[in-house]
Amino acid sequence: MKIRDKQTRYADRILILVALLIIIAMVGSSCIQGLRTVGWSGGGVSGDTLYVGSEEGRLVSVNMTDDSRRWSETLQGPATSGGLFGCSSLTGGCGTGGTNVAIYGTPVIDGELVYIAGYNGKVYAYTKDGLGIRWIYPRDGYLFPIVGGVIVAEDEVFVGDSEGIIYALDAETGDFIWAFATEIEESDRDKIWSIPAVSNGTLYIGSFNKKIYAVNTDDGTKKWEYLTEGSVIAQPLIVNGTIYVGSLDRNFYALDAESGNLKWQFAGDNWFWGKAVILDGKIYAGNLDGKVYVLDPANGNLIGEYDLEGPLAASPVIHEEKIIFATSEGSIYSIDTVSGEKRLLATLEEIKINGPLAINDGIIYAHTTDVDLRRINADTGAILPPISLKSGA
Amino acid sequence: MNVWELIIQQPLINVLIVIASFFGGNFGLAIITLTIFINLCMLPMTLSQIRSSKKMQDLQPKLAELQKKFAKDKQKLAQEQMKLYKESGIKPAGCLLTMIVQLPVWIALYQSIMLTMAIAPEGLLNLSRYLYPWGGVFAALPLSRGFLGLDLAEPNIILAVIVGVSQWVQQKMSQTPSADPKQSQQNQMMLWMFPMIFTLISLSFPAGLPLYWVSNSMVRIVLQYRLSGWGGLSRKPSEGNGKDKKYVDLIAAGERKSTDDVGADIVMPDSQQQPSKNRYLPGKDRQRHPRKK
Numbered sequence: 001m002k003i004r005d006k007q008t009r010y011a012d013r014i015l016i017l018v019a020l021l022i023i024i025a026m027v028g029s030s031c032i033q034g035l036r037t038v039g040w041s042g043g044g045v046s047g048d049t050l051y052v053g054s055e056e057g058r059l060v061s062v063n064m065t066d067d068s069r070r071w072s073e074t075l076q077g078p079a080t081s082g083g084l085f086g087c088s089s090l091t092g093g094c095g096t097g098g099t100n101v102a103i104y105g106t107p108v109i110d111g112e113l114v115y116i117a118g119y120n121g122k123v124y125a126y127t128k129d130g131l132g133i134r135w136i137y138p139r140d141g142y143l144f145p146i147v148g149g150v151i152v153a154e155d156e157v158f159v160g161d162s163e164g165i166i167y168a169l170d171a172e173t174g175d176f177i178w179a180f181a182t183e184i185e186e187s188d189r190d191k192i193w194s195i196p197a198v199s200n201g202t203l204y205i206g207s208f209n210k211k212i213y214a215v216n217t218d219d220g221t222k223k224w225e226y227l228t229e230g231s232v233i234a235q236p237l238i239v240n241g242t243i244y245v246g247s248l249d250r251n252f253y254a255l256d257a258e259s260g261n262l263k264w265q266f267a268g269d270n271w272f273w274g275k276a277v278i279l280d281g282k283i284y285a286g287n288l289d290g291k292v293y294v295l296d297p298a299n300g301n302l303i304g305e306y307d308l309e310g311p312l313a314a315s316p317v318i319h320e321e322k323i324i325f326a327t328s329e330g331s332i333y334s335i336d337t338v339s340g341e342k343r344l345l346a347t348l349e350e351i352k353i354n355g356p357l358a359i360n361d362g363i364i365y366a367h368t369t370d371v372d373l374r375r376i377n378a379d380t381g382a383i384l385p386p387i388s389l390k391s392g393a
Numbered sequence: 394m395n396v397w398e399l400i401i402q403q404p405l406i407n408v409l410i411v412i413a414s415f416f417g418g419n420f421g422l423a424i425i426t427l428t429i430f431i432n433l434c435m436l437p438m439t440l441s442q443i444r445s446s447k448k449m450q451d452l453q454p455k456l457a458e459l460q461k462k463f464a465k466d467k468q469k470l471a472q473e474q475m476k477l478y479k480e481s482g483i484k485p486a487g488c489l490l491t492m493i494v495q496l497p498v499w500i501a502l503y504q505s506i507m508l509t510m511a512i513a514p515e516g517l518l519n520l521s522r523y524l525y526p527w528g529g530v531f532a533a534l535p536l537s538r539g540f541l542g543l544d545l546a547e548p549n550i551i552l553a554v555i556v557g558v559s560q561w562v563q564q565k566m567s568q569t570p571s572a573d574p575k576q577s578q579q580n581q582m583m584l585w586m587f588p589m590i591f592t593l594i595s596l597s598f599p600a601g602l603p604l605y606w607v608s609n610s611m612v613r614i615v616l617q618y619r620l621s622g623w624g625g626l627s628r629k630p631s632e633g634n635g636k637d638k639k640y641v642d643l644i645a646a647g648e649r650k651s652t653d654d655v656g657a658d659i660v661m662p663d664s665q666q667q668p669s670k671n672r673y674l675p676g677k678d679r680q681r682h683p684r685k686k
Contacts, residue, residue, distance in 0.1 A: 036513060036515065037513040037514065037515065040514075040515075147514050187539065193514065208535060230531060230532040230534070231534070248531060248532070248534060249531060249532040250531050250532075269526065270521055270524070271521050273518065273521075288518075288521045288522075311518075311521065311522065313518055328518075354515070354518060
């Protein structure tokens with residue numbers, strides 16, 4: 001019975017230990033379940049160089065002629081610490097109180113500079129050759145987290161942050177030009193994760209507050225706004241005076257670019273997350289339900305649909321008459337817009353593809369969650385050796 | 394999607410979103426409502442757990458008596474304790490079992506709250522695969538983060554402190570006093586350790602999670618109060634913990650002839666300590682033995 005008494009005491013200790021383990025498991029599981037910011041930057045191509053943001057918070061340039069890494073530069077200014085586990089919307093989930101800056105936006109190349117934005121709320125401009133830093137905005141402090149990324153037009157850089165504010169910066173110097181708060185009251189504003197689109201002196205962008213905004217690029221004044229029934233994360237597509245954009249309310253909208261009036265809307269089965277493309281007079285919109293909806297741009301009528309059997313978060317690319325889509329589960333499909341044929345090009349096992357695809361010289365570049373830049377031949381579907389984005393690899 | 398996600402996590406997430414939609418997208422109210430709802434569903438188990446604790450509390454005088462009686466014979470003590478538990482219909486492992494059964498639901502609720510708040514872009518993207526094709530569920534996301542002036546997506550120090558206090562109160566109410574000093578010490582450690590750990594975690598997690606913990610503790614406090622009153626909170630310090638050592642041992646000393654019987658020290662209460670004859674008493678002794686000049 002002495003043994004039994006000892007056992008009782010051990011049982012008490014085990015109970016405490018189990019309770020502690022459960023707490024740790026709860027914390028740990030939150031990090032596994034997609035609550036940690038990693039980033040899904042796509043690749044931006046200029047000449048024979050591809051620029052991409054890595055999971056290590058670096059801007060990496062890849063020489064596409066020999067598939068070697070040319071330069072790599074760490075984004076300065078780590079994310080603010082979120083305390084013991086670093087879990088907050090500012091730091092981005094759990095365990096990101098470290099030095100790595102998550103990068104969601106695809107680098108944009110314009111002239112001699114490469115522009116990139118980090119989840120730490122900073123916008124960077126680097127020289128194309130050598131990746132020397134040209135400017136950082138803001139020089140001191142941070143904006144709210146940037147997910148959508150930047151766009152360069154009319155010698156200005158435009159970016160929206162998670163505070164619901166759109167900034168216009170001088171592309172050459174990084175100087176502040178104007179800021180547009182999507183709503184006057186701070187409580188009415190919400191995150192902007194959408195990449196802006198610019199056409200004819202107007203910037204179009206979606207917000208978490210379910211609205212699509214049109215803003216004059218000259219002075220940052222609002223032209224119009226359109227209220228959908230869900231948050232708008234996808235980048236708008238502008239064609240012939242019409243804006244095509246999907247929403248988290250499962251609808252795909254066509255709006256008049258000048259007035260913001262609704263032309264038509266089409267209902268899908270899940271969220272429209274990525275940007276749509278237009279080819280041969282048809283709109284191809286990927287949905288998280290795994291389907292590509294082919295729509296008539298004039299009236300929104302469904303022309304056809306392709307089931308790609310996996311959520312379509314990554315924005316597609318066009319290769320000759322084909323549109324290349326990647327599912328989040330790593331399957332890459334091509335849809336021939338002439339023959340209407342769907343073809344599974346390649347399946348990348350045990351990885352996820354959420355960031356936009358890039359293409360150059362018939363090679364598809366997909367930034368995957370295993371910290372590699374995967375390469376697939378767009379014609380044959382052959383999987384080429386990946387390029388590691390890890391520093392020192 | 395694995396079995397865990399399909400059976401527990403997915404339904405919880407969708408229910409949470411529907412409740413939030415019902416309250417006009419108010420996520421704070423949705424968390425509180427769902428916590429109350431889950432607690433109601435698990436009420437039979439919770440009540441059984443509280444009743445067991447209450448019975449354990451009621452048994453403490455008898456247990457103390459047994460400990461006193463069989464202080465030297467551990468084997469007999471254990472036998473008698475088990476007999477007493479059996480007679481009173483208490484299963485000591487029952488409380489632990491109830492907790493273990495409830496844990497998966499708490500963990501799923503916790504994960505659902507974290508996912509629904511869409512803290513990281515990856516989280517929001519991941520969330521889409523859990524959604525039922527119900528009207529309003531898709532459009533409701535992401536939910537509003539504001540609640541009573543709090544940003545539920547950011548850590549909040551006030552809420553973290555409330556988590557610690559509410560958990561301390563709940564534990565204190567349910568704590569079973571023990572005549573065993575070691576057990577009592579362990580209870581004290583548990584009483585402080587868990588609230589402190591949860592406070593620390595709350596300081597780093599979005600306020601939505603501490604709000605769930607606070608709501609959960611509040612529900613438990615109300616249930617506990619309805620069933621067994623303030624429990625450990627109202628108990629006087631001299632009842633059933635380390636401080637009553639003087640009291641227990643004094644009675645024990647009265648009952649036994651020699652301290653050798655139990656091998657324990659007799660500890661006299663302060664009020665009953667008599668001044669020793671050999672002790673120097675400044676006033677009296679000075680009168681008895683005046684200083685020589």
